Amino acid sequence: MILHIPGVLTPEQIRQFRERLAQADWIDGRASVGSQGAAVKRNRQLAEGSPLAVELGGIVARALTANPLFFAAALPLRILPPYFNGYAGGETYGDHIDGAIRVASPGAAPLRADVSTTVFLSEPDEYDGGELIVTDAYGTHEVKLPAGDAILYPSTTVHRVEPVTRGERLASFLWTQSMVRDDWQRTMLFELDQNIQSVRAAHGDSPATVGLTGHYHNLLRMWAET
Ligand SMILES: O=C(O)CCC(=O)C(=O)O
Ligand SMILES: [Fe+2]
DSSP states (O other), X not given: OOEEEOOSSOHHHHHHHHHHHHTOOOXXXXXXXXXXXXXXXXXXXXXXXXHHHHHHHHHHHHHHHTOHHHHHXXXXXXXXXXXXXXXXXXXXXXXXXXXXXXXXXXXXXXXXXXXXXXXXXXXXXXXXXXXXXXXXXXXXXXXXXOTTOEEEEETTSEEEEOOEEEEEEEEEEEEEEESSOOHHHHHXXXXXXXXXXXXXXXXXXXXXXXXXXXXXXXXXXXXXXX
């Protein structure tokens, strides 16, 4: 499932992030990838574990965890510390797939990346190019969202960021280990959840609503790892 999540960060949070990121020290984005990614990655990132990345990353992770749409779609077990990246002057990240296993810090337990998320920190009219292109079973999707909005996509997909030819594209991106590792099962649970909410809004907690809610939880019981 590829899902647009509006308003993860408020305009005020975006303003503060932008002020802080304008003064940040950036490093070569190739610091956080393997050799296949490094061959196609040309961008800048905040260093992993730097005080600014930890501070702003905590705000992003808390905002996403509290977002009902993100929670229902990602079913997060653990969220890895968010990263921050910037692309300008033709910078790009070519076709790649995100590594399956990631370690948040030396010695920490390895986590599986099931769900990838980009939170846009620049407005679309501030830069040309920079579309996130995600290819899944249904085709190729081009994503460029307002600042504060997020896109969630399965970590199993091949994706890229087109060269930024004017202005600068700033974003936060992160990986989540889901309680449900399979994208199709997550998608089914998400659609069931959203439909139950519609039925509930229209008919209240009728016996049918209660029965469907039970069915959702029983599927989750069958598929979730905690
Ligand atoms: O900048 C983005 O939107 C995504 C970056 C990305 O795909 C990655 O760092 O693996
Ligand atoms: Fe990626």
